[in-house]
Amino acid sequence: PRVLVVGGGIAGLGAAQRLCHRAFPHLRVLEATGRAGGRIRSERKFGGVVEMGAHWIHGPSQGNPVFQLAVEYGLLGEKEMSEENQLVELGGHLDLPCVSYASSGRNVSLELVADMANLFYTLLDQAREFQHVVETPVPSVGEYIKREISRHMADWTENNETKKLKLAILNTHFNVECCVSGTHSMDLVALGPFGEYTMLPGLDCTFPGGYEGLTSNIVASLPKDILVFNKPVKTIHWNGSFREETLPGEMFPVMVECEDGDRFPAHHVILTVPLGFLKEHLDTFFQPPLPLEKAEAIRKMGFGTNNKIFLEFEEPFWEPDCKYMQVVWEGSSPLEDAAPEPKDTWVRKLIGFLVLPSFGSVYVLCGFIAxxxxxxxxxxxxxxxxxxxxxVLRRMTGNPQLPAPRSVLRSRWHSAPYTRGSYSYIAVGSTGDNIDLLAQPLPADSADAQLQILFAGEATHRMFYSTTHGALLSGRREADRLTSLWHTKAQPPQPEP
Structure with missing residues (x-):
């Protein structure tokens, strides 16, 4: 069979690697850009490597295929691979900051910060418990946590200023959770299905030499001419009968038309493009259009933006063992709607800065904003x-003379034409069933026209959406689906007894 994989991110590469092992010789991966890896993108900068996209292996333990590959390719250090690291259960809770700056330049008590983190994560864990409830008390995770915070406030005995500070710290946690979920607001994240997302055990870790080591190794394992770069796809024509001049007798049900006019007929297409791209091109990308309920699932699902801003410094202004600095915007509260003017206030969505491991004499902070x-x-x-x-840094440190960063580097995932955001979440109005619906191959109902378009990518994995391991597993899932179809076809019919 002729198989085309559209998209050279980890889902597409995972599918191609699996199919090559299963001896599918007529295989091509069409990648819109000049590089493989998709939302995995490491850049050599500041004398080291920084991650523009995927940052951590979430849950690096035996059940995580990304971790298994990283170990197999020798990309991790001993600590990352250690038994005890694999057993740590974080439950999705981030480490506490080593310093918390209020926007007026004073330090926030770390005891107060720990109390509020404890409250927020308790409520976040409670928000995961509604998956089998017929009707949720409120539609979204944000509304649920805010309602519970209001209840807790009735028991707060501190003075007014401390109460306000507590709300501002909680607001920072909401902004952190927006980064984790890849959403503008937790009010957009559906409460009922929130608990379906599954966290694997293991202490989240990074790749010392860059995440792209993973995709480079997968690419190196594939036959040379499989990947075709700078080949954006314009339209996928399916449920048809297409010919190719070199094979006059053969009919193909699918034909992939590229932006440059090239056409590739195929028996099967594994589509691994990001949900953000599908949302934007839904009306023109499929010919005939997708079945209504599948198109509806794509529209309803959430896909948002989380970006990083790297700042390079000649000298660190932070303590040597500091790993994470929190910013608390005074006067902010999760119980009040923020002003809609991002022009001057966009920085208030910033959650603070991770301190990256130092590259020799270069010091780099990484800010997150969603x-x-x-x-x-x-x-x-x-x-x-x-x-x-x-x-912002001068305000929070209370030092108006703080030297400006030497340089800045940032991701721009929303502007990236073939991505249009960062990753998926289950939005209010959708459920995990929408993910399963998106993952169903086309055509849905006919036994003869088997598996013309198969769907993979992080947004098609019900338990691990938004993750690299979810994307990898989805690509393998669709490769296995094709393999079993052809395995069945290859079995000679058994004579009847």
């Missing part, structure tokens, strides 16, 4: 971003 403010940030120049963040 949602519409993050998308607005993409429209600014490097100079504007650098200026804004210098002001």
């Amino acid at each position: 949602g519409l403010e993050s998308e607005f940030m993409e429209t600014l120049s490097d100079e504007e971003v650098l200026q804004s963040l210098t002001q």
Whole structure:
């Protein structure tokens, strides 16, 4: 069979690797850009490697195929592979900051920070318990946690200023969770299915030499001419009868038309493009259009933006053992709607800065920001971003003389034409069933026209959506689906007894 994989991210590479092992000789991977890896993108910068996209292996333990491959390819250190690291259960809770700065330049009590983290994560864990409830008390995770916070506030005995500070710390946690979920607001994340997302055990870890080591190794394991770069696909024509001049007798049910006019007939297409791209091109990408309920599932599912801003410093202004600095925006509260003007206030969505392992004499902070403010940030120049963040750092440290960062580097996932955001979440109005519906091959109902378009990518994995391991597993799942189809076809019919 002729198989085309559309998209050279980890889902597409995982499918191709699986199919090559199963001896599918007529295989091509069409990648829209000039590089493989998709939302895995490591850049050599600041004398080291920084991750523009995927950052951690979430749950690096035996049940995680990304971890298994990383071990197989020798990409991790001993600590990352150690038995005890694999047994740690984090439950999706982030480490506490080593310093918490209020926006007025004072330090926030770490005891208060720990109390509020404890409250927030208790409520977040409770929000995962509604998956088997017929009707949820409120539609979204955000509304549920806010309702519970209001109840807890009745028992707060501190003075007014401390109560306000507590709310501001909780607001930072909401912003962190927006980064984790890849959403503008937790009010957009559906409460009922929230608990279906499954966390694997293991202490989240990074790749010392860059995440791209993983995709490079997969690419190296594939036959040379399989990957075709700079080949954006315009339309997938399916349920048809297409010919190719070199094979006059053969009919193909699918034909992939590229932006440059090239056409590739195929028996099967494994589509691994991001959900953000599908949302944007839904009306033109499939000919005939997708069945209504599948198109509806794509529209309803959530897909948001989470970006990183790297700042390079000549000298660190933080303590040597500091790993994460939190920013608490005073006056902010999760119980009040933020002003909709991102122009001057976009920085208030920033959750703080991770301190990256130092590259020799270079010191780098990595800020995270999600949602519409993050998308607005993409429209600014490097100079504007650098200026804004210098002001933020001077405000929070209370040091108006703090030297400006030497340089800035940032991701722009929303502007990336073949991605249009970061990753998926289950939005209010959709359920895990929408993910399964998106993952169903086409055509849905006919036994003769088997598996013309198969769907993979992180947004098609019901338990591990938004993750690299979810994407990898989805690609393998569709490769296995094709393998079993052809395995069945290859079995000679047994004579009847």
